[in-house]
Amino acid sequence: MNTILLGNLIKIRWIAIFGQVLAVIFVSFVLKIQIPYFEILSIILLSVAVNFYSYYEERKNKTISNLKAFSYLLYDTLQLGFLLFLTGGIINPFSILILAPVITSASYLPALMTVILSTISILIIILLNFYFIPLDLGPKFYLPEIYSFGLISALIITVIFIAIYAYLFASSSRKISNALSISKLQILNQKKMTEVGSLSAAAAHELGTPLNTIFLVLNDLLKEKKLIEDQNIVKDIILLKSQAERCKEILKRFSKNPLNLKDKFLDKVKISDLIKINFDKFNKNKKLILEIIPSVSEPEIIYKDEIMYALGNIIQNAIFYSVTTTKVELNYQKSNVNIIISDDGSGFSKDIIDKLGEPYISKNKNGMGLGIFIAKNLIENMGGNLKFYNSKDNNANVEIIFDNSILNI
Secondary structure: OOOOEHHHHHHHHHHHHHHHHHHHHHHHHOOOOOOOHHHHHHHHHHHHHHHHHHHHHHHHOOEOOHHHHHHHHHHHHHHHHHHHHHOOHHHOHHHHHHHHHHHHHHHHOOHHHHHHHHHHHHHHHHHHHHOOOOOOOOOOOOOOHHHHHHHHHHHHHHHHHHHHHHHHHHHHHHHHHHHHHHHHHHHHHHHHHHHHHHHHHHHHHHHHHHHHHHHHHHHHHHHOHHHHOOHHHHHHHHHHHHHHHHHHHHHHHHHHOHHHOOOHHHOEEOHHHHHHHHHHHHOOOOEEEEEEEOOOOOOOEEOOHHHHHHHHHHHHHHHHHOOOEEEEEEEEOOOEEEEEEEEOOOOOOHHHHOOOOOOOOOOOOOOOOOHHHHHHHHHHHOOOEEEEEEOOOOOEEEEEEEEOOOOOO
């Protein structure tokens, strides 16, 4: 998944459309140059239609696949090529704009797609040098052949150079960004481990004194003649002493190497257990309804911090906005797992439902709006998908879809 936002492509295309319309008006009424108005306006109107379609697509998903992004950039390149064909070809001063889609592709899309788009751009430049509708610029205008050859050569070299230049720098930038993210995550995990170790050592030290007191009392009780005569009491005291010794052994292990302790629960776990843990963590006297389909033999998955955090954030929001009940439906299918988290609140409002998943979008003024944004990115980086919608009863629904291969099912 690339980081191109469809909304940005829409905005840029609107700017291009208004610029093209203004250029047509200026050339026609100020410079008094004759151009094929009907054909030009038809091509511009086609871009308007494409932009409205893009806006419809954006309502469903803010980001787009590499292939769809390439398709939009290819259209922009071809649209500009047709406009240049109708307005003088390669000598049109706006022919330099053919570089814009190539730069965008080189910055965000895979190398193969950039090579294809660059090749198409070069072919358009070559064709425009031979096939175009000339502009009537007056008898004094003359373009030497050597200048025409230099212009086409410069554009082709620029396309190739810009594509390689932008791709290399964008690629290295992405690598550096990913490395920084991994480093930050490792540092954060190391910090948490250190904190856990310090807390464990402190707990072992602080609990040592009361445990020693318990041992003293239990030993004194075992010496009491009245208590020794009752075998049931003796058994209970011995049991208490054995459990106290067990606690002492656990604390000793904590104090020696607390970071080696690992809960086997985290090796393989059921999604329903993660849901229950997060619900208990954030619950404030609300009710949880958990439905598992099929209801028997729920599979286990490899525990991942990303899933735990994402589920916790979404469940926390559902609990916060629910009236009495939060509902989670787990649907295990042949190829994927669907998790639908809903609440009995007032649902998503129309003014934010299309923006959910973007940073700083929050239903209330108390939050920063980063929780859902981070959860969405964690899920999508794992290869999953996240959807936001209202049910028929106008309850807020968040649907998470994972392929079984992602969860090692």
